[in-house]
Amino acid sequence: MKLIKLLQSLKLIIAIVFSILHPSDGRNENLNCTDLPENIKTEIAGYQPIFESICNLVLTGSLKQEVYNWLSDLTDTFGPRFIGTENLEKAIDSVKQKLEQNGLENIHTENVTIPIWKRGNESLYMIQPRLQKLAILGLGGSVGTTTEGITANVIAVKSFDELKQRSSEVAGKIVVYNQDYIDYGTSVVYRGRGASMAAKYGAVAALVRSITPKSIYSPHTGWQSYDSGVTPIPVACITVEDAEMFHRITTKGKTVTVALKMEAQTFPNSVSRNLVAELTGSSKPEEVVIVSGHMDSWDVGQGAIDDGGGMYISAVAPLIPILLDPILNATDISMPDHGSDTSVFSSVGIPSASLTNKNSEYFYYHHSNGDTMTEENPDSLDRCLVLWSFVGYVLADLSVSLPRNSTINNNIDTNSVK
Numbered sequence: 001m002k003l004i005k006l007l008q009s010l011k012l013i014i015a016i017v018f019s020i021l022h023p024s025d026g027r028n029e030n031l032n033c034t035d036l037p038e039n040i041k042t043e044i045a046g047y048q049p050i051f052e053s054i055c056n057l058v059l060t061g062s063l064k065q066e067v068y069n070w071l072s073d074l075t076d077t078f079g080p081r082f083i084g085t086e087n088l089e090k091a092i093d094s095v096k097q098k099l100e101q102n103g104l105e106n107i108h109t110e111n112v113t114i115p116i117w118k119r120g121n122e123s124l125y126m127i128q129p130r131l132q133k134l135a136i137l138g139l140g141g142s143v144g145t146t147t148e149g150i151t152a153n154v155i156a157v158k159s160f161d162e163l164k165q166r167s168s169e170v171a172g173k174i175v176v177y178n179q180d181y182i183d184y185g186t187s188v189v190y191r192g193r194g195a196s197m198a199a200k201y202g203a204v205a206a207l208v209r210s211i212t213p214k215s216i217y218s219p220h221t222g223w224q225s226y227d228s229g230v231t232p233i234p235v236a237c238i239t240v241e242d243a244e245m246f247h248r249i250t251t252k253g254k255t256v257t258v259a260l261k262m263e264a265q266t267f268p269n270s271v272s273r274n275l276v277a278e279l280t281g282s283s284k285p286e287e288v289v290i291v292s293g294h295m296d297s298w299d300v301g302q303g304a305i306d307d308g309g310g311m312y313i314s315a316v317a318p319l320i321p322i323l324l325d326p327i328l329n330a331t332d333i334s335m336p337d338h339g340s341d342t343s344v345f346s347s348v349g350i351p352s353a354s355l356t357n358k359n360s361e362y363f364y365y366h367h368s369n370g371d372t373m374t375e376e377n378p379d380s381l382d383r384c385l386v387l388w389s390f391v392g393y394v395l396a397d398l399s400v401s402l403p404r405n406s407t408i409n410n411n412i413d414t415n416s417v418k
Contacts, residue, residue: 120263
């Protein structure tokens, strides 16, 4: 099997190192690395034999489809792993046992405080202009309705600006956000703040178009929070199809009435666990490179994409130096788990990078019942493992120290790893 060309692999690693050593505004996606010192480029070029060894091990050797196999065991055995559930705690124990069987060191758990929210039963019916049951998923952190629920007319808007312009029409109604999908980072604000903005003008509930570029009548959940000083109102996501339907009907001057019931509740904080495993290097054991993913998932689907795959890529990556010993001699590599993406690290100044591959379909399934093993590709997981383990090793072994307060989120096409 043909390995990635030397130029491709060097450009990738040089780009990542350059982005961390020369951040602009804390996030640098420019792959122009001409300012990187020649000695660093030369040093990175020296890692090519190690890269080839990792490729052979993962793409054709004993680790081929290992991430897929571990991940399918996790999802098929435990299903979704929502915080505060027995599923998650059993999954943590299972992964811990698997790591203990594969030669990693100092494998332990660390208690962490978690919020407890439960959605309970929920339903949404359109009762005018016709009777129809609609698909919803309550948003994390939402309050519930009363036992009788809320029956009210709908006001559908495309933006917060339109909501403000029509604020005199909002009181006593359910606000439906039919915002366009621009990209996740732009559009997710309606999920995060939609309830608070609607409550500000007297709405009794809010329904948010799911944050996805494509829908097959699939609601996508996610977390939301209430602004201080605003009365919390129930909020749920609805499908793209229903958001557009509400907007079409109301734009024609017709009335839409819906009946919403949600049993959502927030309970006192509880305790879950981070899972940590280490591989101590011999050259710079006092320094640590963290590779991580989060084991928890939403309470729908299987949590295969978000973030079971990423978690197991991070879990298997530290095994590679063990299997390639004595070729590799790394700095301490640590695999903590159950965190919140990379923000928990970058927020305290730890140099951070995240793998964002060019998967345009990711948000088709994100936070929905469609997040299952069916959407995972074993070969893609292997390519990500090659890339991530190599990046982790190089950053651990590189002679230069990375500066604090630097973050890079490169768009990396793992399909270039052949």
